[in-house]
Amino acid sequence: MKKYNIAIVGATGMVGRKFLQVLEERQLPVENYYLFASARSAGTKIPFMGREYTVEELNETCFDGKDIHIALFSAGAGVSLKYAPIAASKNIVVIDNSSAWRMDENVPLVVPEVNPQDILKHKGIIANPNCSTIQAVVALKPLHDRYKIKRIVYSTYQAVSGAGMAGYTDLERGIQGEPPQKFPHPIFANCLPHIDVFLENGYTKEEMKMIQETKKIMGDQSLRITATTVRVPVFHGHSESINVEFEKDFDLNELKQVLANAPGVVLVDDPASNCYPMPIYTQDKDEVFVGRIRRDESVDSGVNLWVVADNVRKGAATNTVQIAQRLISYWEDGELE
Numbered sequence: 001m002k003k004y005n006i007a008i009v010g011a012t013g014m015v016g017r018k019f020l021q022v023l024e025e026r027q028l029p030v031e032n033y034y035l036f037a038s039a040r041s042a043g044t045k046i047p048f049m050g051r052e053y054t055v056e057e058l059n060e061t062c063f064d065g066k067d068i069h070i071a072l073f074s075a076g077a078g079v080s081l082k083y084a085p086i087a088a089s090k091n092i093v094v095i096d097n098s099s100a101w102r103m104d105e106n107v108p109l110v111v112p113e114v115n116p117q118d119i120l121k122h123k124g125i126i127a128n129p130n131c132s133t134i135q136a137v138v139a140l141k142p143l144h145d146r147y148k149i150k151r152i153v154y155s156t157y158q159a160v161s162g163a164g165m166a167g168y169t170d171l172e173r174g175i176q177g178e179p180p181q182k183f184p185h186p187i188f189a190n191c192l193p194h195i196d197v198f199l200e201n202g203y204t205k206e207e208m209k210m211i212q213e214t215k216k217i218m219g220d221q222s223l224r225i226t227a228t229t230v231r232v233p234v235f236h237g238h239s240e241s242i243n244v245e246f247e248k249d250f251d252l253n254e255l256k257q258v259l260a261n262a263p264g265v266v267l268v269d270d271p272a273s274n275c276y277p278m279p280i281y282t283q284d285k286d287e288v289f290v291g292r293i294r295r296d297e298s299v300d301s302g303v304n305l306w307v308v309a310d311n312v313r314k315g316a317a318t319n320t321v322q323i324a325q326r327l328i329s330y331w332e333d334g335e336l337e
């Protein structure tokens with residue numbers, strides 16, 4: 001098997017460091033890794049794969065002469081907007097964790113359990129969806145295939161790690177009684193119904209990301225979706241209450257079986273034994289955990305789900321690395337040049 005060269009942009013960040021951990025676990029066929037971050041971190045040594053890597057400054061020429069095949073980006077939307085096209089112009093396939101390219105019609109938005117085939121349409125950039133969207137669609141796709149979803153109501157309870165190192169630090173500071181630096185209000189002992197910026201329609205950008213990205217990944221613009229996204233004082237793991245209405249009737253036990261058999265889903269649903277998904281038990285897991293499954297008795301055919309996943313893993317790093325693995329297997333099988 002051919003060996004590939006992979007770059008990591010934002011290697012010193014919350015998601016960048018998780019990229020390294022997931023890559024180390026999954027052992028891709030890689031010859032060389034290159035780690036990039038801002039000038040602030042250039043020269044920083046990072047132990048990885050039994051070696052010590054030196055972080056290099058990201059700039060317009062940093063990819064030159066390295067024969068890089070894939071670049072995993074997680075350094076914010078501004079960095080991706082500027083540098084992903086530069087990398088792509090050098091024949092590098094960018095897998096971008098930021099929101100910069102997700103809704104671009106030339107950029108596939110991929111969750112490998114849901115729409116891996118969209119990777120085949122890439123033109124140099126592949127986008128990794130928003131963390132909250134990823135875990136939702138892993139649970140919803142098998143139900144859409146079986147019962148045809150009409151409408152979705154998302155309500156999220158999102159961890160501070162979703163806001164990077166700065167979000168994480170704000171909760172630590174709050175616990176110590178110090179004021180926040182990242183969020184507009186204290187996050188400790190509080191809930192903020194405000195993730196990303198507010199838009200003209202009164203929704204936050206995070207809410208609109210969930211709505212638009214779900215439709216794009218599922219390949220169905222007819223889905224009716226609304227969302228409320230909330231930051232809660234949890235370090236790791238996003239939780240979501242998802243209310244779904246179907247076109248078709250369903251049998252509750254069969255629906256549970258559909259979820260139990262779905263790729264990437266783990267059913268944790270035994271309320272009699274206080275058994276349901278919770279963020280503290282999903283930390284450092286790659287799967288999406290689903291429980292509290294019950295019929296929505298207010299509509300003809302609807303269900304309520306409680307969906308929890310590690311937002312930095314499946315919501316970001318794991319999903320990005322899984323896309324890289326698929327891309328490599330498409331190359332190996334000759335389905336992609």
Ligand code: A2P
Binds near residue numbers: 013038076
């Ligand atoms: P650095 O550590 O040098 O600032 P997080 O979301 O956890 O804050 O991480 C953001 C990541 O993006 C870090 O690795 C950070 O590097 C990197 N980053 C931020 N701004 C830039 C930039 N202008 N150029 C390159 N990397 C950047």
